[in-house]
Amino acid sequence: MNRRAAVRNLLYIAGGALVLPACFRKSGKASIELANLAISEDDERLLAELTETLIPATDTPGGKELLLHLFVLKMVDDCHSPKDQQQFAKGLSAFSAWSEKELDGEFAAANTDSRVKLLDKIGKSDNEELKKFFSITKRRAIQGYMNSRYVMTNLVKYELVPGRYNGFAPA
Amino acid sequence: MVNLAIDSIKERTFDAIVVGSGASGSWAAKEFTEKGFKTLLLERGRNVEHLKDYPTTNMYPYEFEHRMEMPYADQQKNPIANRCYAYREDTQHFFVKDDEHPYIQVKDFDWIRGYQVGGKSLMWARQVQRWSDFDYEGPARDGFSVDWPIRYKDIAPWYSHVERFIGVSGNNDGIPELPDGDHLPAFPLNAAEDHFSKAVKLHYKNRHVISARCAHLSKPNPIHLEQGRVQCQNRVLCQRGCPFGGYYSANAVTIPWAQKTGNLTLRPHSVVHSIIYDETKGKATGVKVIDTNTKEEMEFFAKVIFVNAATLNTNLILLNSVSNRFPQGLGNDNGIMGKYVAFHNYSATIGADFDGLQQFRTDGRNPAGGGYIPRFRNVYRQETDFLRGWAAGFRAGRSDVRDTSGIGNDLKEGMLNPKLGPWRVSSHMMAETIPKESNFVALDADKKDAWGIPLLRISIDYDENDKKMRKDYYEQMTEMYEKAGFTNIRTRDDNRRPGNDIHEMGGVRMGHDPKTSLLNKWNQLHLCKNVFVTDGACMTSTSTQNPTLTYMALTARAVNHAVNELKQNNL
Missing domain, CATH: 3.50.50.60 (FAD/NAD(P)-binding domain)
Incomplete structure (x- = not known):
């Protein structure tokens, strides 16, 4: 099994709860196999920073540790239309350029406050490319977070076998 | 040879x-x-x-x-x-x-x-x-x-x-148009479904909202245990096949x-x-x-x-x-x-909000889905300009509302600290076709x-009778919803193609x-x-x-x- 397949399988099995070293490959490509999206290692790293800014590590794991950026990529690659995929890819490049200009440096290098403020600006901007990309990313990151093994077993517990129904439970 | x-x-x-x-x-x-x-x-x-x-x-x-x-x-x-x-x-x-x-x-x-x-x-x-x-x-x-x-x-x-x-x-509801059966205990209606059932009973003579009857073992009898099945565990993941034989x-x-x-x-x-x-x-x-x-x-x-x-x-x-x-x-x-x-x-659904009974919520899952409204149109006599009538499903629930408008810590807090939303009710039409x-x-x-x-x-294909019935469903359900105090009533043609009901006969x-x-x-x-x-x-x-x-x-x-x-x- 090659490394990419191994990572993908782990991701599938673990539902995202897996830590990858920060710098682990030299291929320049994304760490998961994508059928439709062309994503570079830099793109992936930026998306990781973005999802970490959206959902930061606190006393519980955040976007990076839960691999939400890979979940976003996987879902956009498999579950979105080609049009969405194009908009996502374009929007990601646009975000890279725009954030660098706005922050006067790399997004990854900025402090948390400036990053959050920057993302806040997207909603108010009239750049449709950026907005579309951000809305897909945020929606999928939220989905990935709420449906991650970590959250479903520790924070918002999912019951596979409730064994009960009470229609008059106290609110 | x-x-x-x-x-x-x-x-x-x-x-x-x-x-x-x-x-x-x-x-x-x-x-x-x-x-x-x-x-x-x-x-x-x-x-x-x-x-x-x-x-x-x-x-x-x-x-x-x-x-x-x-x-x-x-x-x-x-x-x-x-x-x-x-x-x-x-x-x-x-x-x-x-x-x-x-x-x-x-x-x-x-x-x-x-x-x-x-x-x-x-x-x-x-x-x-x-x-x-x-x-x-x-x-x-x-x-x-x-x-x-x-x-x-x-x-x-x-x-x-x-x-x-x-x-x-x-339940055995004693309704002539929906005969009683050899039933196991019903999955009871929840607070808002029960409220609707009572409101409908109060305002109409021959309309009923009852517990949906479903092929689930709410309380198995010896024959069911003999089949190797046990009580339904309220997973509501039935379509995957049930390890309990609950349905x-x-x-x-x-x-x-x-x-x-x-x-x-x-x-x-x-x-x-x-x-x-x-x-x-x-x-x-x-x-x-x-x-x-x-x-x-x-x-x-x-x-x-x-x-x-x-x-x-x-x-x-x-x-x-x-x-x-x-x-x-x-x-x-x-x-x-x-x-x-x-x-x-x-092809028709109708939803609404209900502000009452905020002291209750549901806990666990109901495999029956909720309530059932037996056909009341044209039962005892022809009363409309279409033939036959419709039954309907009815269910209510409150979901966790999560504020996902924020970014960073705000977003995380919003996702992990939901507020219990109001009761939302919904119904879908199940109409006879000729x-x-x-x-x-x-x-x-x-x-x-x-x-x-x-x-x-x-x-x-659908025909005119089907269209008239859909209109009647919206009208009658809206009136019933209003009498029950439901608000923000929303009707929806879901434009589904024939066959999607999976009841071809x-x-x-x-x-x-x-x-x-x-x-x-x-x-x-x-x-x-x-x-x-x-x-x-x-x-x-x-x-x-x-x-x-x-x-x-x-x-x-x-x-x-x-x-x-x-x-x-x-x-």
């Missing part, structure tokens, strides 16, 4: 052959084998063994690659299957993919199919209600289709027989029961091409089967044949069973086989499938007269008495109730008749 051939024929000869292993077919197999008849149960799809072949049943949401969403490529490739509410990443392996088994849509029609042992009984919605004489007398009273050759009293004991065996949770499926209940008798031969991967008719004997002698893997053609023989291939495929097999005597299909002298197909109109000659299926003259069987042409209808129907009151072909049809194809009209319980009851009744006839050498 002669002896070999005789042995081979012997090995391929049974007392009974049942075509199709879903709810009705597996019931036929269960009844025959219990009565000591060697039975061959044919299934065109693969085997699905209870427990063993439910690959997703114990999976958590995060174990699904796409968190149960269907990928875009699959949606493009299989638009028909994807339009089915139950087709998801966790269940898709039980559904026929569009391109695997093509058919010809003369008019738009979503044909939702489950080609495997157990058929659609694995993924069904499990709602089971008896029909009443308001249904069986409907066509005669209202002047459509033909008179049903049976009445409620003919089938009532068979409803009990089936209910006791499969386990049906529900009725052929796989969990009737097929293993039939197997235990030692009289069942189950043969998957066996598509039936046609029924063999012997002109000298004046009856059917067996079926022609094609092995779907090897494409080998073979014949099996029996004294009696039950066709339970699911409505449209039953039509297809019979239409394809041509002989010198029956050039238009077996028993089809009158030429109406394949015609008068009808369905249920599910069987018409112009709604039909037929065999294509040229195109054939991979096994050389003609493709089915489907030409089925008819084409081989029952009736008194061989000139205007194909089956008699025992579900025998008028013109070929040892062939029985007891799946949806036999239905003279559709009523509003979910049909599967009636198929199972008709099946048990028909097998009982067949057995009596066989004993008297009448078949």
